[in-house]
Amino acid sequence: MTILVEQIPFGSQFDDTKNVHSENNTNELVLDGGFHQPQNDSQNSLFLAPEINSFGHTFRNYDEESERQKGVEEFYRLQHINQTYDFVKKMREEYKKLDKAEMSIWECCELLNDVVDESDPDLDEPQIQHLLQSAEAIRKDYPNEDWLHLTALIHDLGKILLLPKFGELPQWAVVGDTFPVGCAFDESNVHHKYFKDNPDVKNSAYNTKNGVYTEGCGLDNVMMSWGHDDYMCLVAEENGATLPKAGLFIIRYHSFYPLHKENAYTHLMNEQDFENLKWLHVFNKYDLYSKSKVLVDVEEVKPYYLSLIEKYFPAKLRW
C-alpha cells in the first residue's frame, strides 16, 4: 500500500530527506555530522509534496482571508491567552496519573475517527486519516526505519484529550502549535499579538528571554504549552515504549513550529536536542505535506501497523 498524493499541478520533490538509514537499527541511531544529504537522483524521495492544500491555499498560511481561517485565528486567540505556566503545571499533574483508560495503541487510533482539529488550516478529515497518511508517506521514503513509521502513526494520538472520557479539554488545550511557558513568548509564534492578554506577560519571573530557565538547559527541563504532544509523550514513556529517543522527541515537539520552522528558542536547547532536531525536520515534511483528501484504506494497512505496535509497545497502556 502506498499513499496516493492528489493530482499535483506543481508537484515538487523533497531533496533534503533521504533514505540513507537502510539497516534496521531501530534503537541505535547514528546521527553524526553527515546527516542524510542527497547523493544522486536515484535517492530522490518517492513522496511528492503538494504545494497547495485541499482548500487551494499554501500550507500553514495563517493570513488567508476565509471563514476557515477566522476559526483558526480565534483558536489561537484563546490558546495564547489561556496557556499559562500555572495551567500547564496543573495539567501535567492531572494527566501524570494516567487514570482515564486502559487500551491498546490501535484502539486509540480508532478513537481518533471522531476527532477534528480546529487549529489546522490544512486538514478537516478525521484524524485517523492524518495518522495513516503521514505514516504511509514516511514509510515510502524510509522503508527500513520502522520506528519512524510508528512514530508517525501515533504522533497525534494525544488529541483524544478532546473526548469526554479523557477530560474533554477545549481545543486550545489540545491542538495547535506549541511554545514554552515560563519565559517570553517569541514573536515567531503564529498570531503572536494575542499573547498580550496572557497574564504571564506581566509576571517578571516569566517575561524575560530565559524566564525560569537557564541558557542551554535542555528542552527536557522546559515546560511546553499543554497539548497532545506532551500528553502522548508522557503516555509512551510511562508505559515503557521502546521507541528510540528521537521518536519520543518527535512526538513531544512536533507542534513546536517556532523551534523547528523558525529557529526560535534554540538558546534553551542542549546538544542532544540538536541531534534529535534533525529527525524532527525529516518527520515534519511528512506530517505537514501528506494532508490530503485522498484517503488511506485503513483495513489494508492495519496488519503492518499492528506488527509495529507489538514490537514497541505493551498490549495495553494506561492513559
Ligand SMILES: O[C@H]1[C@H](O)[C@@H](O)[C@H](O)[C@@H](O)[C@H]1O
Ligand atoms: O494545527 C496543527 C495541528 O494541531 C497539529 O497536530 C499540530 O501538530 C500542529 O502544530 C498544529 O499547528
Ligand SMILES: [Fe+2]
Ligand atoms: Fe500534532
Ligand SMILES: [Fe+2]
Ligand atoms: Fe500531525
